[in-house]
Amino acid sequence: MRIYRQLWIVLAVVAMSACQTARKASQPIEFTILQYNDVYEIAPLEGGKSGGLARVATVKKELLRENPNTIAVLAGDFLSPSVLANLKMANGERISGLQMVETLNAAGLDYATFGNHEFDLKDPGVLQNRINQSKFKYITCNAMRRAGDQIKPFQQQIDGQLRDVPKYVVHEFSNAAGAKVRVGLTGVVLPFNKQDYVSYAPVTASIKEVLGVLQSQADVNVAITHLAIDEDKQLAADVPGFALFIGGHDHTHMKYQVGGTAITKADANVKTVYIHRFTYYPKTKKTVLNSTLKTIDDKIADDPATKAVADKWQRDAFKIMEEQGYQPQRQIMVAKTKLECTEEKVRSRQTNMGALTLQGFETVNPGADVYLLNSGSMRLDDDILGTLTEYDILRTFPFGGAISTMQLPGEALGRVLQAGLVTNVGEGGYMQVRHVEQRDGKWWIKGEMLKNEKTYTVVLPDFVATGKEANLGFLKDFAASQKPNFTVNAATVRNDIRDIAIYYMEQLGTY
Ligand SMILES: [Zn+2]
Known part of the structure; x- marks a missing residue:
């Protein structure tokens, strides 16, 4: 009898804690996505007043302090065009976006999708080097590498291993109680730049296919879209199921809602960034999104480590320009x-x-x-x-x-x-x-x-x-x-x- 009573107590404790765990697991999970798009400049513009990736790095750090569930996403167009890109380094190689990759690495970028300007680079070998030098991960569901008759995914070297650039990733966030939300991230680019080494699968069909897979693997879906705004709107109408399109290609900030999909674009050259604060409710599987546009200006302190990288490149570039008489x-x-x-x-x-x-x-x-x-x-x-x-x-x-x-x-x-x-x-x-x-x-x-x-x-x-x-x-x-x-x-x-x-x-x- 005594044994039974003890067992009952043990069972009751187990049941209570299971109940608590269940309650905790149903508590909402908050996560934040920092968005920027179309960045060609590592340093501020307008005489130092506007933009600057060292300031964006500070914003990312502040967001991480607010909520460790924070990632930064770049919606394409960063390896070119840039006057720096055409300058030659000491080894004779053109800079071709290396200044951007190193500064974005320092600024804590997590994910990027290709924009049309990534394919301005004529030599696919140089593009491959820049992808490998990136600490952030590339995602694209429709841009593929063409070599002769073969069409294969682009690749990125991660931890010494060459891996296919994925069509999507599932990024998991958890709350203090251990409850998890799975965020599906995919990327898409308009077929704008026709280099021989790039092959574009159709935008709508590609994203539809990925969404079909994500529906069983993710709780919240986000697409990083390097498209013109009219295409974004059409895509959101044709392929419902994304909470957010992190948009690029257009260079002025905008925000639209098409059905259940919010579409946002920040200003080019990080004159502004978008901050997306998500709350996911596991019980109802509902997502609430609060997006705010933030101006990047001289009121925001520079992140010293990022500024050191940007300054080094800018100094080198200005030196070359001065040698040319400017x-x-x-x-x-x-x-x-x-x-x-x-x-x-x-x-x-x-x-x-x-x-x-x-x-x-x-x-x-x-x-x-x-x-x-x-x-x-x-x-x-x-x-x-x-x-x-x-x-x-x-x-x-x-x-x-x-x-x-x-x-x-x-x-x-x-x-x-x-x-x-x-x-x-x-x-x-x-x-x-x-x-x-x-x-x-x-x-x-x-x-x-x-x-x-x-x-x-x-x-x-x-x-x-x-x-x-x-x-x-x-x-x-x-x-x-x-x-x-x-x-x-x-x-x-x-x-x-x-x-x-x-x-x-x-x-x-x-x-
Ligand atoms: Zn573009």
């Missing part, structure tokens, strides 16, 4: 109007940044009938507002290059305009133009209809004049002349797009 930190203009330089804009329509540069061409080299600038020479893929430094011009035109003067028959100029303003829309060969209009299907130059038999003076980048731009190869058959320098108001301006833009914008002072 003063990267010198202020040249204040932009009161946003200077439009995103790839989407400069490759599809005339923008004020294109217009200002072409006015610069005309200021140093007046008297021509037409001025042209291929949009592919503008690689900033961002807008600029506020303080404009020489560095901003250098990062806008990372390739630089001289401008040339050509005498073109009207017939040839007509072909240039047809290719540059019609055929090449959406490509780097789309032209920013000065003194050109299209009316009733005809080209007009300085207010007069283009005449096939007339000869026109055209000023354009040497890159285009020598036939290197898409659909404009025929220009190499026409003579082009080039001066090493221009003299304007007793000033000598080196014949380079960057020097011309710097000179002209400094004369303007404000815009």
Whole structure:
């Protein structure tokens, strides 16, 4: 009898603790995702006021103190474009995004998906090196590596072992009571950059397939989407089941709700970040999401370790620029109007940044009938507002290059305009133009209809004049002349797009 009573007590204690465990296990689990997207700059912009990955590192640390269940996620576009990317290191290799990888490693990034700009790197071997040098993990469900006829996953070296970049990961968080939530993370990128070594599976079908798998493996699903916002909205409508799309590609902050899916994008170059605080209720399997946009500015202290890495790269890069005769930190203009330089804009329509540069061409080299600038020479893929430094011009035109003067028959100029303003829309060969209009299907130059038999003076980048731009190869058959320098108001301006833009914008002072 006594034994039975003892047993009963033991059973009761076991049952009580099991009950407590069950109650604890049903307590909500909180976790936080720090989001940033489209980052090309390791250091702050606008004269040090805005952005900076060392400040983002501080934010990550603060969030970790608030809740150890915190991860940082980057929604693509970081290995390029950057003026630093084109500079050569002491070993002769181009930097090609290493400055970003090392700074992001220091800043505590956990996961990233590919953006289209990761595939700007022409050499897949260099991309492979950058992936291997990353301490954060890559995820993509639709970008694959193509080698000959074979299409395989990209790979990443982790702990000395080469592993396939996964289509998804399940990241587990637990609360103090030991209750767990499984967060499914996948990534997707738009098929924008067509390098031979990349193959893109369709976005919707790929993400649908992954969600099908995640439904049994995860409690909360999050997709890191490097897509244009309209595609994000369509995808959220077509494939319901994600709590959040951590978006990229668009460079200004936005937030939408499509059914049960929140879609968020922060500003490019970590001018802002998104902080997503999730609460998961195991009992009801419900998720509550609270997303806030945080401005990254000089009120946030730098994380010293991250700042040391960023400073080292920035110092090296500025030294190379100074050797080329530039003063990267010198202020040249204040932009009161946003200077439009995103790839989407400069490759599809005339923008004020294109217009200002072409006015610069005309200021140093007046008297021509037409001025042209291929949009592919503008690689900033961002807008600029506020303080404009020489560095901003250098990062806008990372390739630089001289401008040339050509005498073109009207017939040839007509072909240039047809290719540059019609055929090449959406490509780097789309032209920013000065003194050109299209009316009733005809080209007009300085207010007069283009005449096939007339000869026109055209000023354009040497890159285009020598036939290197898409659909404009025929220009190499026409003579082009080039001066090493221009003299304007007793000033000598080196014949380079960057020097011309710097000179002209400094004369303007404000815009
Ligand atoms: Zn992009």
